[in-house]
Amino acid sequence: MTDILIIGAGLSGLFASILAAKRNADVTLVSAGHGGLSISHGCIDVWSKATSSLSLSRLKKNHPYRIAGKRALNIAMEAFEDIMHDASYPFSGSLSKQLFIPTAIGSLHCTAYAPISLAHSQMTKGTPIAIASIAGLRDCFPEMLVKNLRSNGYLVERSISLSLPGSEPYRDLYSTDLAYRFEDSAYRDQIAQLWKPRLSGIHCLGIPAILGIELFEIPTPPPSLPGLRLEQVLFSTAAHFGVNIILGSSAIGRIDRSRKLKRVSGITLQTPSNSRQLKAQKVILATGGFLHGGLIAHRDGSIQESVFNLPIDYPENRKALLAPSLFDKQPYEMHGVRVNSRMQPLDLKGEPVYENLFSAGGIIAGADRQSEGSRQGIDLATAQRAVEAALE
Amino acid sequence: MNQEFLPTDHCLKCNICTASCPVASVTDRFLGPKAVGPQAHRFQHPHYELPDVSEEWCSSCGTCTLVCPHDVPVAEMIAKMKERPNREASWRDRIISRPEMLGRLATRFASIVNPLINSSRVRAALERYFGISSKAPLPTIARTSLNKSLRDYYVKSPNRLEEISRLTVGYFHGCSTNFFEPMLGELAVVILESLGLYVFLPPQVCCGLPLQSNGLFDAARKLANKNIKLLTPFLREKIPIVGTSPSCMLAFKHDYRAILGIDTEESNLLANSTYDFFEFILQFVPEEVNRISYRKVVAHALYHPPCQLRGHGIGTPALTILRRIPGLQLEVSDFACCGVAGTYGVKSERYQVAYAVGEQLFQKALAMNVDFIISDSETCRWWISKHTKLPAYHPLEIMARSMGIIT
Numbered sequence: 084m085t086d087i088l089i090i091g092a093g094l095s096g097l098f099a100s101i102l103a104a105k106r107n108a109d110v111t112l113v114s115a116g117h118g119g120l121s122i123s124h125g126c127i128d129v130w131s132k133a134t135s136s137l138s139l140s141r142l143k144k145n146h147p148y149r150i151a152g153k154r155a156l157n158i159a160m161e162a163f164e165d166i167m168h169d170a171s172y173p174f175s176g177s178l179s180k181q182l183f184i185p186t187a188i189g190s191l192h193c194t195a196y197a198p199i200s201l202a203h204s205q206m207t208k209g210t211p212i213a214i215a216s217i218a219g220l221r222d223c224f225p226e227m228l229v230k231n232l233r234s235n236g237y238l239v240e241r242s243i244s245l246s247l248p249g250s251e252p253y254r255d256l257y258s259t260d261l262a263y264r265f266e267d268s269a270y271r272d273q274i275a276q277l278w279k280p281r282l283s284g285i286h287c288l289g290i291p292a293i294l295g296i297e298l299f300e301i302p303t304p305p306p307s308l309p310g311l312r313l314e315q316v317l318f319s320t321a322a323h324f325g326v327n328i329i330l331g332s333s334a335i336g337r338i339d340r341s342r343k344l345k346r347v348s349g350i351t352l353q354t355p356s357n358s359r360q361l362k363a364q365k366v367i368l369a370t371g372g373f374l375h376g377g378l379i380a381h382r383d384g385s386i387q388e389s390v391f392n393l394p395i396d397y398p399e400n401r402k403a404l405l406a407p408s409l410f411d412k413q414p415y416e417m418h419g420v421r422v423n424s425r426m427q428p429l430d431l432k433g434e435p436v437y438e439n440l441f442s443a444g445g446i447i448a449g450a451d452r453q454s455e456g457s458r459q460g461i462d463l464a465t466a467q468r469a470v471e472a473a474l475e
Numbered sequence: 476m477n478q479e480f481l482p483t484d485h486c487l488k489c490n491i492c493t494a495s496c497p498v499a500s501v502t503d504r505f506l507g508p509k510a511v512g513p514q515a516h517r518f519q520h521p522h523y524e525l526p527d528v529s530e531e532w533c534s535s536c537g538t539c540t541l542v543c544p545h546d547v548p549v550a551e552m553i554a555k556m557k558e559r560p561n562r563e564a565s566w567r568d569r570i571i572s573r574p575e576m577l578g579r580l581a582t583r584f585a586s587i588v589n590p591l592i593n594s595s596r597v598r599a600a601l602e603r604y605f606g607i608s609s610k611a612p613l614p615t616i617a618r619t620s621l622n623k624s625l626r627d628y629y630v631k632s633p634n635r636l637e638e639i640s641r642l643t644v645g646y647f648h649g650c651s652t653n654f655f656e657p658m659l660g661e662l663a664v665v666i667l668e669s670l671g672l673y674v675f676l677p678p679q680v681c682c683g684l685p686l687q688s689n690g691l692f693d694a695a696r697k698l699a700n701k702n703i704k705l706l707t708p709f710l711r712e713k714i715p716i717v718g719t720s721p722s723c724m725l726a727f728k729h730d731y732r733a734i735l736g737i738d739t740e741e742s743n744l745l746a747n748s749t750y751d752f753f754e755f756i757l758q759f760v761p762e763e764v765n766r767i768s769y770r771k772v773v774a775h776a777l778y779h780p781p782c783q784l785r786g787h788g789i790g791t792p793a794l795t796i797l798r799r800i801p802g803l804q805l806e807v808s809d810f811a812c813c814g815v816a817g818t819y820g821v822k823s824e825r826y827q828v829a830y831a832v833g834e835q836l837f838q839k840a841l842a843m844n845v846d847f848i849i850s851d852s853e854t855c856r857w858w859i860s861k862h863t864k865l866p867a868y869h870p871l872e873i874m875a876r877s878m879g880i881i882t
Contacts, residue, residue, distance in 0.1 A: 111790075117542040121494045252503040257493065259500040266835070306494030315809060322807040325798065329790030331541045354788040356728035356746040359758060375544060 085111040085327070087473055088349060088363035090334050090390055091377070093118020095444025095462035096369035097317040098159075101166060102470040103367075104324035111361065112326050113352060115333040115376060117314065124186075124302045125309025127163065127463065129156070129178060129195035131456020137178070145449040148457070150424055151464040159467035160196070160460075167198075170316040175202035185289060185301050188224065189231025193456060198309055203299035204289060211240040212287040218246045221255035222304045223291055232289075243281055248273040258291055258303045259311070331355065336366075336391035338437070347391065347437045364439065365473040368428070369466065371445040372419060378446065380404065386418055388446070393420050393428045393436055396448070412454045419448035425472035426465055441469040482552070485545045486513035492539035492549050497812045498532060501831035505532035508539035511556070512549040530556040534816035534829065535688055536782035554734045557690040564691055567606045571818050572689040575681040578654025581616040588616050608826035611815075612861035614655035614853070621648050621657035622676070625664065630675040633712045637673070642759060645677040645709050645716045647749075649723040651853040662875045663719050663752060669878070670756060670763040677716070678705045682723040687734060688817050699731045703741045710744045717755040719871060721784040721851045722817060724751050729786060751784070751851075752871060753792035764796070769877040771802035774846045778870070779808035779836065779859065781852035782816065793851060793870035800877045806843055810836045813850075815858035830862070837862045849873055 087103045089096050092114035100112045130137035142149045148156065160178060167174045176182055176196030183191040184201050214232065216225035229242045248270070252260075264270050282288065291303050302309050322328060332354040339348035349362040370377030370390060379387045384401035388394075397418060398404060404415040420428045420442055427435040428442050443466040445452065452458040486509070493499055493507040505511070506529045515528040530553050539549035561569065570577070581588045591597045598609040607613075622629070628646075630636055636643060644667060652660040667674045683698035706716060718724040727749040731737045756764050780791045797805055813833040814820055820829030840848060840863045848859050848867035856867035875881050 113790075116544050117491065117495070119491070119544065121542070122489050122491045254503050254506055256503060257499070257507070259494060260503060263500045263831075305490040311494055319807075319809045322809060327790055327795065329788065331785060332788035352788075354728075355733075355786065356749060 084349075084362040084364065085109050086363070087111070087365050087367060087470075088113065088361060089367045089369055090114065090350065091118065091369035091371060091375070091444065092116075092318075092328075092330065093369065093371055093375060093444060093462070094120055094317070094459055095371075095466040096367075097314075097321055098163065098166075098463055099367050099369060099443050099466035099470050100321045100326045100328075101317065101324060102162060102467065103474065104321065104326045106470075106474055108474060110324075110326045111329065111363070112321065113329045113332065113334050113350065113361070115331070117330070118371065118375060120314035120317070121311045122305035122307065123310040123313070124184070124192060124194075124307065125198060125311075125313045126182075126184060126192070126194040126201065126302075127160075127174070127176070127196035127459040128193070128456045129160075129460030131181070131193040137457075143449065145421065147422075147447045147450050147461045147465050150422060150449075151426070151461075151468040152424070155468045155471070156460065156464040159463040162467065163463055164196070166320055167316065170320055172312060172316050173199055175199050183235075185228075185232055185235075185237070185299075187222065187228065187291070187301055187303050189228040189235065191235050195460065198312065200300040201302065201309060204301075209238065210287060211238045212289060213282075213285040214239055214242045215288055215290045216242065216244050217256075217261065217291060218244055219252055219256050220261065220291060220303075221257055228301070241285075243285075245278055245281060248277055257306050258308050259306045261291075262308050334361075334390050338391075345437050347440050350390070366440050367426075367466075367469050367473060368420070368440065368442040368446055369444045369469075373415060375445060378419060380415070388420060388428075391428075391437070391440065394430050395420065396431075412451055416451040416453055417448060420446050421448050422465075424468070425475075426469035427472070439473075441473050443469040482547050483513045483516040486547045487545055488514075489544070491542050491544065495538050495542045495811065497536060497538060497810070497814070497832045498534055498828060502532065502828045504828070505529050508533070508549045508553065512539065512552040513547055515556075516552055528556070532825075532828070533557075534812065534814070534819045534825075534832070536812040536816055537786045538782065538811040541785060548733065551733050554687070554730075557688075558692040559690040561691055561694065564689060565606070567822070568689045568818075569691070571607070571821060572685040572691055572694075573681070574650035574654070574685060578616070578620065578650050582618070582620045582654055585616040585618045592616075602823055606823045607821055608823045610830075610861075611821040611826055612857040613821075614651065614857060617654055617657045619657065621653045621660040624657055625660065625676060628664065628674065628676045629678065631678055633709050633714065636675065636712075636714075639673055641671060641673040643673040643675070643714050644755070644759075645706070645714055646674055647679055647682075647716050647718040647723060647727075648676065649718060649720040650681050651720055656853060656869075659719055659869055659871065662871055662880065663717075665880055666871060666875060666878070667717070667756070669880075670760045672760065677709050680705070682726040683735075684722050684726045684730065685818055687726070687730060688819070692735060696735050696737065699726070699735055699737055699742075702727070703731070703737070703739075703745055706745055707741045710741075710748045713748075715748050715750055715755065715759070716745070717750045717752055719752045719851070719869065720853060721751060721781055721787065722854075724749055725783045725786045751787055751789060751792065753796060754787070754789045757792050757795060767799075767878060769800045770879055772800050772873060772877050773802040775804045775806075775844070776847050776849050776873075777806045777808055777840045777843060777845045779810070779813060779848060779850045779855060781850055781855045782812040784851050785811075793849075796874055797849065797870055800873065803873070803877075806839075806845060808836055808839070810839075813855045813859050815854050817854055820854075820858060829858075833858065833862065840865060 334350040386397040499507040602609040683695035686695035814829040860867040
């Protein structure tokens with residue numbers, strides 16, 4: 084029997100597991116796969132609308148931020164910064180000011196917290212910069228990058244293409260390939276020799292995120308280093324604090340019917356070979372939304388929660404879940420599990436479904452994370468509240 | 476439409492597998508799991524061969540399947556692409572994939588074979604004429620194999636089992652424990668017995684995984700079917716099988732069905748009844764395990780869960796035990812793979828890549844100044860030990876030490 088069982092190894096699940104383990108709870112984390120961190124930009128978006136700042140009172144009543152509360156968001160961000168600091172991968176940012184991070188195509192991604200190497204690009208607005216592209220790097224489009232950066236107000240003086248030492252690679256290189264090569268100090272020396280003459284007269288250089296040092300880095304399309312780094316830090320921090328991590332097996336919820344109060348007793352763990360019971364005092368559901376397996380959209384239009392079959396609202400007509408254009412706000416984003424201020428999933432009458440079941444992250448209804456740019460902020464704030472409530 | 480092609484269409488092309496692949500990031504010769512798995516699958520044609528898809532560079536660590544958010548069996552797809560007829564395999568691959576044959580031969584002449592393996596001249600010759608890297612570790616051959624030292628533990632059929640009320644379990648030792656590390660098998664039996672279990676050795680052959688990894692599926696299937704046939708009578712009596720080698724156990728649990736395609740009632744029964752050693756004791760005799768009083772083992776150690784253990788989907792049950800040992804300061808490796816992946820790193824043409832996959836793990840172990848490495852898988856232990864010059868133990872050796880069974 085574990086004190087706290089967390090289902091899902093994305094940002095909210097990993098963060099919740101670390102918070103609970105830091106408070107000396109016996110924590111088990113179960114996940115069928117990894118979450119989306121390793122293909123994310125690796126920043127923490129809290130509210131990315133450039134036009135309006137986050138004001139909780141202006142949000143709808145059932146918005147996860149409003150339910151979790153400002154206090155939870157503040158505490159969550161402090162705790163997150165501490166974890167990253169302790170892991171020597173510090174983040175820069177705040178809840179009051181937006182950061183604008185150049186992307187691989189030169190658009191600006193609005194975020195609240197970014198790893199130092201990415202956040203460094205903030206200092207450079209108004210000063211002349213150069214942008215480096217690397218020959219042979221896949222999905223690296225310097226012309227587009229420079230053009231868009233200029234129209235976004237960056238003073239891009241020039242763009243240079245840097246080549247790599249050694250023979251022609253066998254295929255296009257990913258940023259992970261380059262990051263691996265840069266681990267080797269002899270290779271770095273070679274690079275320095277090769278690049279130094281090309282860099283004379285440049286004060287500030289933007290470069291695809293492969294270095295992990297203080298130039299400024301631009302995150303690449305997946306595989307992207309900042310997301311991988313963040314994921315690795317969270318996994319190893321969780322392991323360090325003694326979280327029992329079980330990956331590669333799926334979870335089927337178990338209900339405790341022996342008592343009058345409705346409770347969950349844990350899960351049936353479905354491993355590749357057999358299944359067994361995993362008992363828990365409290366369970367935190369952090370399985371994510373449709374893309375991550377927490378919610379399943381059926382052909383008949385119904386929406387199912389994948390572990391405990393929790394009640395979910397859905398429209399009668401399935402078509403109402405999708406907007407006509409891919410780039411519009413998608414109505415399905417708003418669907419999920421409704422929760423109270425203790426992050427307990429609610430039934431259609433508004434009562435907690437199970438007194439010892441809590442939830443965090445993308446499974447929770449009421450926010451359009453994509454258009455709000457609030458994904459990671461909601462993950463952290465709701466995980467914070469869920470752990471607090473579970474350990475009360 | 477052929478059902479087998481459906482998993483390909485579940486691929487979102489999100490690249491999460493490529494991002495996490497330990498091989499793709501260290502060599503551009505491997506196109507990456509997405510490209511070699513689902514992407515190449517789309518272009519398969521009944522009459523034309525695919526161009527170089529580089530599947531032979533995949534080490535089969537299984538990380539891609541683990542991280543896929545859409546249940547695409549990426550590693551299994553790539554493993555199946557490696558299937559080739561025996562005649563297309565080199566002599567080296569045909570020989571190193573048969574540890575049982577090698578072990579049986581070598582144990583007879585252990586006193587001659589061991590110095591030979593350690594001789595740099597012999598290793599240079601093996602490299603030059605045979606393609607076995609002289610830098611890769613080869614195991615030390617035991618003088619007495621486990622099947623000789625535990626001869627009395629063999630039980631040929633369930634009706635020869637003693638009529639007893641104790642929980643009964645069959646121990647599958649695998650080739651490595653049998654011929655190279657028999658002490659491990661003896662310790663497993665002693666610990667299981669001390670927990671009140673009745674332990675016996677069922678009749679068994681090599682699990683066939685090395686053959687499968689080398690693409691020799693027909694020979695692998697023969698061994699798989701033989702094991703299934705030998706073990707089924709015990710399984711029908713509801714006797715579980717437990718093993719100390721995560722790769723052999725993964726073959727039973729998963730590979731026989733998902734890669735070799737043996738999907739029968741018996742193969743499912745075997746998968747359902749197979750357990751990793753620590754998974755087994757924590758699940759079947761938890762109270763007895765809780766009653767163990769551990770002695771101090773004052774040491775600083777790095778635990779590396781092997782990639783094959785990750786494939787079990789059971790987490791790290793050995794850590795649950797190790798964390799209870801007083802005095803043992805544990806670090807946990809979060810590297811997906813140490814690089815060797817069975818026979819992969821032993822081959823001359825793969826050695827550099829295998830080394831590169833493990834390099835950061837070796838450096839971490841050395842930088843942390845640990846006293847020894849702990850890992851469940853034999854090839855990982857030999858590989859990490861060779862490259863860090865640190866001793867490496869199976870978690871059950873540390874457990875036995877803490878229980879006072881060995882000093």
